[in-house]
Amino acid sequence: MIANIMNAINACTEMNFQKRIxxxxxxxxxxxxxxxxxxxxxxxxxxxxxxxxxKNIYFACYSPNDATVAxxxxxVSKLDGDLDGLCMEVxxxxxxxxxxxxxxxxxxxxxxxxxADPDRLRDNKxxxxxxxxxxxxxxxxxxxxxxxxxxLTVDEMxxxxxxxxxxxxxxxxxxxxxxxxxxxxxxxxxxxSQEIKPFQNNNLERIKIENxxxxxxxxxxxxxxxxxxxxxDKIEQYISFVVGxxxxxxxxxxxxxxxxxxxxxxxxxxxxEELYNKxxxxxxxxxxxxxxxxxxxTFVVYIFIRCDIFKKE
Numbered sequence: 672m673i674a675n676i677m678n679a680i681n682a683c684t685e686m687n688f689q690k691r692i693x694x695x696x697x698x699x700x701x702x703x704x705x706x707x708x709x710x711x712x713x714x715x716x717x718x719x720x721x722x723x724x725x726k727n728i729y730f731a732c733y734s735p736n737d738a739t740v741a742x743x744x745x746x747v748s749k750l751d752g753d754l755d756g757l758c759m760e761v762x763x764x765x766x767x768x769x770x771x772x773x774x775x776x777x778x779x780x781x782x783x784x785x786x787a788d789p790d791r792l793r794d795n796k797x798x799x800x801x802x803x804x805x806x807x808x809x810x811x812x813x814x815x816x817x818x819x820x821x822x823l824t825v826d827e828m829x830x831x832x833x834x835x836x837x838x839x840x841x842x843x844x845x846x847x848x849x850x851x852x853x854x855x856x857x858x859x860x861x862x863x864s865q866e867i868k869p870f871q872n873n874n875l876e877r878i879k880i881e882n883x884x885x886x887x888x889x890x891x892x893x894x895x896x897x898x899x900x901x902x903x904d905k906i907e908q909y910i911s912f913v914v915g916x917x918x919x920x921x922x923x924x925x926x927x928x929x930x931x932x933x934x935x936x937x938x939x940x941x942x943x944e945e946l947y948n949k950x951x952x953x954x955x956x957x958x959x960x961x962x963x964x965x966x967x968x969t970f971v972v973y974i975f976i977r978c979d980i981f982k983k984e
Contacts, residue, residue, distance in 0.1 A: 672834050673822045678962055679837055680815055681779060683847060688734035688779050691837055693721050695818070696730065698833050699825070717766055718756035727768040729757060734779035735849075743786040743793070746778060746812060750796045758804045774810040777818070785814055846902070846966055851909040854966045859922040861956055862929055869924075870931045870979065877978045887981045888943035896972055902965075903973040927974060930954060934980040946981075947971075 680691050693709050700707035706724040710717075722729045731753040735745060754774060760766045778785065788794075797810045822830060878886075880900065884893050913920055933953050934946075941949050954967055974980050 672827075672830050673819065676822065676830070676834055676837065677815060677819050680818070683734065683779075685734060689720055689732040692730070692732050692777055694836050695833055696721055696723075698829065698836060702829050702832075717760045717764075718753055719760070719767060722767060724768065727770055727772040729767070729771060729774045731757070731774070731776045732779075733776060743788055746776070746786070747792050747796050749778075750776060750793065750800070750812070754797065754810065755800045755803070758800055758806065762804045762806060771806070771808045773808060776810075776812045778812060778814055780814045780816075783814075784816070785812065846905070846962070846969075848905060848909050848912055850962070851905060851966055852912070854963050855909070855922045855926060857959075857963070858926050858967075862925055865929070867925060867928045867932055870928045877976075878984075880976060883975070883978070883981060886984065887946075889947060892944055892947060896975070899969050899972040900976065902969045903976060906970060906973040926970065927979070930971060930974055931979055950980075 676695070680688065680695070683691060697707045697709060700723055705726065708722055708724050710719050710721050718731075719729055720731050731749070733746070733749045733753075753776065757771065757774065761769060761771055780786075793812055801807055801810070822833075880897070881893075884890065884896060889896065910920060910923060913923065930950075934950055937946055937949055937953065950971060951964075951968055954971070955964055959967075971980075
C-alpha cells in the first residue's frame with residue numbers, strides 16, 4: 672500500500688503533486704493532533720502550499736513537468752522564489768503565523784536522489800535568504816523518498832486512510848512524461864544487442880477503436896483497453912517533448928518496431944485475447960520494474976490505436 676501511495680505521488684507533476692502531498696500531510700497531522708491548514712492556490716497562496724499552524728512549519732512543493740527533473744539550479748531557483756517570498760509574507764507583511772520555525776521544500780525527483788550540490792548552492796541560498804530578513808529557522812530540501820521512510824514507521828490504519836483518501840486504486844498505475852522518458856531509455860538499453868527490422872506501414876487507414884476491438888475478439892478486454900486510451904495521449908506528449916528538446920526519436924522508433932515484430936511472430940499461433948495477453952507477457956523482461964509494466968502496455972495500446980498491430984477488417 673505504501674508503494675502504491677508513493678507511485679501515486681511520484682507519478683504526478685505540478686498542481687497534482689501538490690494536491691497529493693497536501694492530502695498526505697493533512698491526514699498525518701490530524702492523526703498526530705496537529706492542525707494542518709490547506710491553502711487554495713487559486714485564491715493566492717502567499718507563498719504557502721500548506722502549514723502546521725500549531726508549530727509554524729511551512730511546506731512548499733516542486734515537481735517539474737519535464738525530463739530534466741530536479742536539476743540543482745531549478746531547486747535553487749525554486750528556493751529563491753518560494754522561501755524568499757514566504758519570508759516576505761511572514762516577516763514584512765505579518766501574515767500566517769508571523770514567524771517561521773521550520774520550512775520544507777518537497778521535491779519530486781521521480782524516485783531519484785537529490786542532485787549533487789558540491790558548491791552548496793542550496794544551503795547558500797537558504798542562508799542568504801535568512802540573512803536578508805535577519806531571521807533563523809530550520810530549512811531543508813527533501814525528496815519524496817524521505818516521506819516513504821517516514822510512512823514505513825506509521826500505523827497500518829493510517830496508511831490505509833491515506834490510500835483511501837488518494838483513491839489509490841485508480842492512481843497506482845498513473846505515470847508522467849518523465850516516467851515514459853526513463854522507461855524508453857531503459858528499454859532501449861535492453862534492446863541494444865538485438866537487430867530489429869524497421870516497420871513499414873503501407874496501409875495508413877485507421878478504424879474506430881470499438882470496431883477494432885470487436886473485429887479482433889477483444890470484447891472482454893474492451894473496458895481495459897478504453898481506459899488506457901487517455902494514458903496513450905501521454906505517449907504523444909513524450910514524442911513531442913523529445914522532438915522539442917532536439918533529441919532523436921530513434922529510441923521510440925526502435926521500441927515501436929520491436930513491439931510490432933513481436934506481434935508479427937505471435938499472430939501466426941494466437942488470436943484475440945490470448946494474442947493480446949501473450950504479447951504483453953513477451954514484452955516484459957525479467958528485470959523490468961513493476962511500475963513500467965503499465966507504461967509498456969500503454970505503448971501497445973498506442974500502437975493498437977494507430978492500427979499498426981491487430982487486424983482492421
